[in-house]
Amino acid sequence: MTNGAELTVTGVDRAFGGVYAVRDVTLSVAPGELRAVIGPNGAGKSTLFALIGGQLAPQAGEVRLDGARIDRLSAHRRARLGISVVFQAARIFHGMTALENVMVGAHATNGAGFLAGALRLPVHHREERLIRERALECLARAGIADWADRPAEELPLGQQRALQLARALCAQPRLLLLDEPASGLRAGERERLATLIGELRAEGLTMLLVEHDVAFVMRLADRVTVLDLGGVIAEGTAAEVRADPRVIAAYLGAAPEETGPEAAAAAATATATATETQTATGGERDAGTAARAAEDQGQQNAGVREDSASARKGAEP
Amino acid sequence: MKRLGFGVLALLLVALPPLLPERHLATFVLLTLAAAVTVGVSLLMGYAGQVSLGQASFYAIGAYTAGLLAVHGTPPLLGLLAAPVIAAVAAVLLGAPLLRLRGHHLAFATLAVQLILLSLLAQADWAGGAIGLQGIPRFSVGGFELRNDLGYAYLSCGVLAIALLVARNVVASRAGRGLRAAATSEVAAAASGVAVGGYRLAVFALSAAFAGLAGGVYAFYLGYLAPGSFPVLLSIEYVVMAVVGGLGTIAGPVVGATVIVLLVQVLNTLGTQPGMPDYAPTVLNYAVYALLLVVCVLFLPKGLVPALDRVRRGSLDKARSIR
Incomplete structure (x- = not known):
C-alpha cells in the first residue's frame, strides 16, 4: 500500500566540538525494510537519525532518498519528500x-x-x-x-x-524514523506499538527503528545495524548480530565470553546503561565518552532516565 | 460564546461612534487604528514568538505610502490599498535578515530600524522632511468624500474588522497550526513539514500589513504627516496593548488598546491640570506604560482576556457544582 522509499547513507560524519558523534557511517535500507539501529547509550544513534531527518547537517558524506541527495535540505523539505520522525522525547505541541x-x-x-x-x-x-x-x-x-x-x-x-x-x-511517510518509540511505555502499550509497527511493515513502509529494548528490536526488525562510538560495528539479521563478538564486546565493554546468544542479548539490555558509567572512567574510551556527552546534549533527561529504569528492571533476577 | 463576543464587538463598533461627542470621536478613531496595529503585534508575539519594538515604522510606512500617493494625484482608494502592500514588502525585506535574530535581538533590531526610518524621513525632502507632508486630500471613493470624523470612525472600524477577521482565519488554518506548533517545538514542527522561518516571515509581513493599512487611514484622517507622529513610544504602546490585552487571543488587542487609550486620556487630563509642570503628561505616559507592563507581567502574565476567561469559567464551574 505505502510506497516505501530507499535510504542510502554514505560515509557521513558529524562532530560536536571536535569529537565525532557519527563517523563514516554507511548504511543502506531497502524499500519496505524495517531496519533496527542499536548500540550503547551515546553510540550515535540519535545523531544518525538527526542527519537523516534533517535536524543536523552532515559534515561529510551523503544521504540519499530514492537516489536523490537530501543531506543539504532543511528538515521541512525532507518532510515533504516523505520522511517522518518520531522523536525520542515526546515532542508534542502545547x-x-x-x-x-x-x-x-x-x-x-x-x-x-x-x-x-x-x-x-x-x-x-x-x-x-x-x-x-x-x-x-x-x-x-x-x-x-x-x-x-x-x-x-x-x-x-x-x-x-x-x-x-x-x-x-x-x-x-515513505520513510519513518522511530527513535526509541517504546521507551517509557507499559507492557500493554508496548505490545500495541509492536503490532502497529508490524502492520506498517506489511504495508511496505520503510522504517528505521532505534530501540534500547533489544528483545523488542530483534523480534520486529528485518535487519539490525549496530553502532558504537559513532561507527557501524556490525550489520545483519538479528541472529547474526547477536552472535557477533564485537557487538557483545561493545555492550559489555569487555572481551566476549562463552555465552549463548539469548543470554548475551539479555545481558546487553541490562548493561547498556551500566556500560556507559563504566566506560566513563576508562581512559582508553575517552573519545567515546565525550561523544556520548555530546550526543546526550540533544536528548531529554526524561527519556534517558526511563531507559536506565527499564535497563535496571531487566537486570533484576 | 466566541460568536457572541464578535457580535457584541461589531455592535459596539457600529453603534458607538454616532453617540460620541466630536472631541471623543478623534480618540475613538486613533484607538481603533491602534487596535488594528495591535492585532498584528499580538499575532507576531503570541503565535510567532517574536517581539517587534518597531511596529510604528510600518504604521509610518503605510501612512507615508498613502499620503505621498494621494499628494501626487493617485486616487485615495489606491493609495489606501497600496499602504499595507508596501508595508508588508518592507517587512519582508527587513525581516529576511532580522528574523535570524531571536528574542531581545530582534526587539532591538526593529527598534533600530524605526530610529533609522525616522531620521531618514526627517531628511527626505520629497516626503516633506522634518516639517512633514502636508496637503493630503481627504479619503474619497468615486466622488464620495469622507469629510467628518464619523466617516473616519467607520473606516477605521472596517480596518479593525478586517484585521481581526484575517487574524482569526489565519490562526485557525493550516498555516496557523504550523505557527502554533512551532511555538512549542520548532524541531518537531519542522520535521512535520512546517517551514518555520518562512512562516515567521509571513506573520511579520502580515502584522506589518495591518499596521500599514491602519497607517493609510491615519494619513487621510489627519491630512498631515511628520516623522514626529511616529515616535518609538508608539511602538512600545502597541506592545503594551498586546501584552495587557493578552497575547495569542483575538479579542486581546481590542481590550488592551481600549484600556491603554482610556487610561492615557485620563492621565492627559490629569497632567494638563493647572499647576502641573508641562512635562507632566509625557512623564505620566511613560510611567503608566512601565507600571502597566510590570503589573501585567506580575499578576496577569497571560493578559486581561485570558484572565477574564478564567474568572468566567471558574464561576460557571462553581455554579455547576452548586447545582
Missing part, C-alpha cells in the same frame, strides 16, 4: 488539541498557505476536511481516538508518545 497536533503532521502533504487561510479560499476548506479525516484515522490507528479533543499536554506520557506516532503517520 496549547493545541490532540487532533490539531496530528493535523500538523499533514503539513508535509498539503499546500494551503497564509493567503488561502486568511481569505478562506476553497482550497482551505477542501484541505481542512481531508486533513481532519486523515488525522482522526491516524489517532484511531495509534489507539488514542478518545483523546482527540483534549489538550495535547494533558495526555499521559504513553498517549503523548502514541500521539507523536499518529502525527508522523498523518504525513503519509
Whole structure:
C-alpha cells in the first residue's frame, strides 16, 4: 500500500566540538525494510537519525532518498519528500488539541498557505476536511481516538508518545524514523506499538527503528545495524548480530565470553546503561565518552532516565 | 460564546461612534487604528514568538505610502490599498535578515530600524522632511468624500474588522497550526513539514500589513504627516496593548488598546491640570506604560482576556457544582 522509499547513507560524519558523534557511517535500507539501529547509550544513534531527518547537517558524506541527495535540505523539505520522525522525547505541541497536533503532521502533504487561510479560499476548506479525516484515522490507528479533543499536554506520557506516532503517520511517510518509540511505555502499550509497527511493515513502509529494548528490536526488525562510538560495528539479521563478538564486546565493554546468544542479548539490555558509567572512567574510551556527552546534549533527561529504569528492571533476577 | 463576543464587538463598533461627542470621536478613531496595529503585534508575539519594538515604522510606512500617493494625484482608494502592500514588502525585506535574530535581538533590531526610518524621513525632502507632508486630500471613493470624523470612525472600524477577521482565519488554518506548533517545538514542527522561518516571515509581513493599512487611514484622517507622529513610544504602546490585552487571543488587542487609550486620556487630563509642570503628561505616559507592563507581567502574565476567561469559567464551574 505505502510506497516505501530507499535510504542510502554514505560515509557521513558529524562532530560536536571536535569529537565525532557519527563517523563514516554507511548504511543502506531497502524499500519496505524495517531496519533496527542499536548500540550503547551515546553510540550515535540519535545523531544518525538527526542527519537523516534533517535536524543536523552532515559534515561529510551523503544521504540519499530514492537516489536523490537530501543531506543539504532543511528538515521541512525532507518532510515533504516523505520522511517522518518520531522523536525520542515526546515532542508534542502545547496549547493545541490532540487532533490539531496530528493535523500538523499533514503539513508535509498539503499546500494551503497564509493567503488561502486568511481569505478562506476553497482550497482551505477542501484541505481542512481531508486533513481532519486523515488525522482522526491516524489517532484511531495509534489507539488514542478518545483523546482527540483534549489538550495535547494533558495526555499521559504513553498517549503523548502514541500521539507523536499518529502525527508522523498523518504525513503519509515513505520513510519513518522511530527513535526509541517504546521507551517509557507499559507492557500493554508496548505490545500495541509492536503490532502497529508490524502492520506498517506489511504495508511496505520503510522504517528505521532505534530501540534500547533489544528483545523488542530483534523480534520486529528485518535487519539490525549496530553502532558504537559513532561507527557501524556490525550489520545483519538479528541472529547474526547477536552472535557477533564485537557487538557483545561493545555492550559489555569487555572481551566476549562463552555465552549463548539469548543470554548475551539479555545481558546487553541490562548493561547498556551500566556500560556507559563504566566506560566513563576508562581512559582508553575517552573519545567515546565525550561523544556520548555530546550526543546526550540533544536528548531529554526524561527519556534517558526511563531507559536506565527499564535497563535496571531487566537486570533484576 | 466566541460568536457572541464578535457580535457584541461589531455592535459596539457600529453603534458607538454616532453617540460620541466630536472631541471623543478623534480618540475613538486613533484607538481603533491602534487596535488594528495591535492585532498584528499580538499575532507576531503570541503565535510567532517574536517581539517587534518597531511596529510604528510600518504604521509610518503605510501612512507615508498613502499620503505621498494621494499628494501626487493617485486616487485615495489606491493609495489606501497600496499602504499595507508596501508595508508588508518592507517587512519582508527587513525581516529576511532580522528574523535570524531571536528574542531581545530582534526587539532591538526593529527598534533600530524605526530610529533609522525616522531620521531618514526627517531628511527626505520629497516626503516633506522634518516639517512633514502636508496637503493630503481627504479619503474619497468615486466622488464620495469622507469629510467628518464619523466617516473616519467607520473606516477605521472596517480596518479593525478586517484585521481581526484575517487574524482569526489565519490562526485557525493550516498555516496557523504550523505557527502554533512551532511555538512549542520548532524541531518537531519542522520535521512535520512546517517551514518555520518562512512562516515567521509571513506573520511579520502580515502584522506589518495591518499596521500599514491602519497607517493609510491615519494619513487621510489627519491630512498631515511628520516623522514626529511616529515616535518609538508608539511602538512600545502597541506592545503594551498586546501584552495587557493578552497575547495569542483575538479579542486581546481590542481590550488592551481600549484600556491603554482610556487610561492615557485620563492621565492627559490629569497632567494638563493647572499647576502641573508641562512635562507632566509625557512623564505620566511613560510611567503608566512601565507600571502597566510590570503589573501585567506580575499578576496577569497571560493578559486581561485570558484572565477574564478564567474568572468566567471558574464561576460557571462553581455554579455547576452548586447545582
